[in-house]
Amino acid sequence: MAEGTARPLTTDGDRLWRSLMDMAEIGATTAGGSNRLALTDADKAGRDLFVRWCRDVGCSVEVDAIGNIFARREGVRPGAAPVLIGSHLDTQATGGRFDGVYGVLAALEVIRTLNDAGVHTEFPIEAVAWTNEEGARFAPAMMGSAVWSGAQALADAHARTDRSGCRVDEELRRIGYLGDRHCVPGPVRAAFEVHIEQGPVLERAGRQIGVVTGIQGVRWFEIGVDGTSCHAGTTPMDARRDPIRALSEFLPELHRLVDRHQPLARLTVGRLAAIPGAYNTVPKRATVGVDLRHPDAAVLDDLAAALESSVLAACERHGLSGSVRVELDCAPVSFAPECVDAVQRAADACGYHAMRMVSGAAHDSMHVARVAPTGMIFVPCEDGVSHNEAERARPEDLEAGCNVLLGAVLELR
Numbered sequence: 034m035a036e037g038t039a040r041p042l043t044t045d046g047d048r049l050w051r052s053l054m055d056m057a058e059i060g061a062t063t064a065g066g067s068n069r070l071a072l073t074d075a076d077k078a079g080r081d082l083f084v085r086w087c088r089d090v091g092c093s094v095e096v097d098a099i100g101n102i103f104a105r106r107e108g109v110r111p112g113a114a115p116v117l118i119g120s121h122l123d124t125q126a127t128g129g130r131f132d133g134v135y136g137v138l139a140a141l142e143v144i145r146t147l148n149d150a151g152v153h154t155e156f157p158i159e160a161v162a163w164t165n166e167e168g169a170r171f172a173p174a175m176m177g178s179a180v181w182s183g184a185q186a187l188a189d190a191h192a193r194t195d196r197s198g199c200r201v202d203e204e205l206r207r208i209g210y211l212g213d214r215h216c217v218p219g220p221v222r223a224a225f226e227v228h229i230e231q232g233p234v235l236e237r238a239g240r241q242i243g244v245v246t247g248i249q250g251v252r253w254f255e256i257g258v259d260g261t262s263c264h265a266g267t268t269p270m271d272a273r274r275d276p277i278r279a280l281s282e283f284l285p286e287l288h289r290l291v292d293r294h295q296p297l298a299r300l301t302v303g304r305l306a307a308i309p310g311a312y313n314t315v316p317k318r319a320t321v322g323v324d325l326r327h328p329d330a331a332v333l334d335d336l337a338a339a340l341e342s343s344v345l346a347a348c349e350r351h352g353l354s355g356s357v358r359v360e361l362d363c364a365p366v367s368f369a370p371e372c373v374d375a376v377q378r379a380a381d382a383c384g385y386h387a388m389r390m391v392s393g394a395a396h397d398s399m400h401v402a403r404v405a406p407t408g409m410i411f412v413p414c415e416d417g418v419s420h421n422e423a424e425r426a427r428p429e430d431l432e433a434g435c436n437v438l439l440g441a442v443l444e445l446r
């Protein structure tokens with residue numbers, strides 16, 4: 034856009050909404066959500082519709098070896114690296130109509146808008162649909178972007194199976210999306226992903242646009258505490274080695290620890306088990322699954338160290354043996370200042386109330402940011418509800434996010 038000119042180019046919010054609702058017909062659930070689990074027939078139908086829409090607007094479409102779809106609108110400068118915009122089309126089994134699919138169809142709407150306005154960009158634009166972001170059928174989540182960015186080996190991803198033993202590569206072939214494009218990133222000018230926030234922060238703050246500065250780090254811990262099984266009625270309290278004694282000390286300590294690091298630290302005890310698990314038996318073992326998050330890598334390290342020493346000290350006080358194993362470790366991501374600023378300027382140019390924020394959830398952009406300057410845009414979703422058939426977003430917010438996506442792309446030089 035020329036400097037100082039008044040109105041930025043804007044997208045067609047009604048057309049975007051119609052595309053979202055058309056896509057939501059595929060795998061529609063009775064409760065008003067979507068079920069397009071990765072590499073199912075419904076995922077194929079959603080992909081086919083997206084590819085058809087992309088070809089209709091003149092894009093060339095390529096699919097890589099993990100099934101990522103790249104729909105390309107050429108630029109005018111020969112050899113210029115593309116700008117990637119997109120997200121994912123797959124959903125949870127009881128997913129919503131906006132998580133992921135919004136970012137893909139907003140990318141398509143950006144291309145439609147540029148075509149209508151006769152705007153030619155210097156660089157090519159590729160609308161991307163990453164494979165299996167949700168990880169609901171095949172672990173891990175964010176598979177397509179992980180393989181593309183080099184975080185996961187292609188052969189490893191291909192060999193992953195769902196609960197009934199179906200392999201990723203066989204399912205890709207079956208639905209016609211085992212592509213021949215090499216699954217490696219060439220040079221990328223920049224990447225942007227627009228997504229519903231999946232949390233309540235924007236809504237609470239009364240802001241329409243989240244300028245995402247990064248994604249917080251996440252670490253999972255499997256804590257095991259071993260004691261001795263014995264009879265609940267006959268064994269005096271002072272003659273027991275009860276693992277729960279340790280839990281009842283370290284769990285409050287961990288919560289106090291993260292309370293001291295508010296508002297940024299997050300701790301969730303999502304898994305708890307006493308083994309063997311009978312009313313009248315002191316457990317021989319207890320296991321605790323903890324999800325710990327923080328946007329600052331050094332703080333996350335400190336919290337992790339404090340967690341481990343708290344667990345081991347509590348075990349020692351009670352003559353129990355404790356162990357702490359890291360099950361998942363994703364480092365925090367800081368997005369490229371150039372991309373964050375482009376998003377901010379685009380939001381400002383449109384006059385939207387925006388705020389800077391860190392993403393609480395992981396996204397494909399987490400992997401993309403390893404290899405390309407990356408930015409994200411959030412829009413509010415009702416009550417912060419997501420991964421739920423009741424997920425809702427307002428058409429005007431979706432249009433605003435799409436306008437910011439378009440503006441951010443045009444901010445690049």
Ligand SMILES: [Zn+2]
Nearest residue numbers: 132133166228
């Ligand atoms: Zn998503």
